[in-house]
Amino acid sequence: MCAERRRPRGHAGGFPAPAWSATGSSVTARVRLALSATPRVVAGPAPSAARGIPAIYVDNDAALLAGRELGGYPKKMARITMRNYGNLFLSQMSRGSIQTKTVDPNFNDLASSSVTKGAKLFSVPLPADGTDELPYPYNLLLPLPPATGEPQDYVLPTVALKRFPGVGPGPNGHAGAEVLQLVGTPWHITQADVYAGDAAGMEIYPSEEDPIGRLLPCNAVLGAFILQGSMYTKSDEWMVLEDLKKNNAA
Secondary structure (H helix, E strand, O other): OEEOOOOOOOOOOOOOOOOEOOOOOEEEEOOOOOOOOOEEEEOOOOOEEEEEOOOEEEOOHHHHHHHHHHHOOOEEEOEEEEEEEOOEEEEEEEEEOOOOOOOOOOEEEEEEEEEEEEEEEEEEOEOOOOOOOOOOOHHHHOOOOOOOOOOEOEEEEEEEEEEEOOOOOOOOOOOOOOEEEEEEEEEEEEEEEEEEEEEEEEEEOOOOOOOHHHHOOOOOOOOOEEEEEEEEEEHHHOEEEEEHHHHHHO
């Protein structure tokens, strides 16, 4: 699961608001909390480790449309709250109540998490002469690139299943898909401090409003990190890693 938060300009202790180009060719995210799936090797022109995103929640239309319409990322609107008290970081997420009205007639809790900021793992830009390999599990969560002799950004690849159903009956209708693609998106982290996440815990609540608690139960948090900094992605760098409909038809 990936919970994404955009802070408005002037938010206490915050970064400036993200910049979105008028053409949709560039997206800049200033603040983001990510709880994502374990990196996995994905097929494509250049197979690589990428984070599969089974669910992602945002709190504004621009973030929703940019990811869902271009890349097929499974984004939904939610109310997302993140607070830190010293080294303790707390987050909570809820969605509007439609099926069942609760004590709060507007929102139904979906998930909450807590994590304590531990030791610094590395900073971005990455140094020209490279960085020591990270200890487990961070070597799997945050694989470091080889040194290039120049300071470099850290690139965080993600992958989503872009599926657009058809219309009407038959295999190409509503039960099938007009588009069925694995889409890769590189996120460029340009300046950041990355810390180990200690004593991390997450709870996903059962809810009639959203199936995430039933489909993606969280039995244990195997690893967590805190990233504080700036990142961006450009749509002209996104790529189709595999066209599943075309390959299945062959």
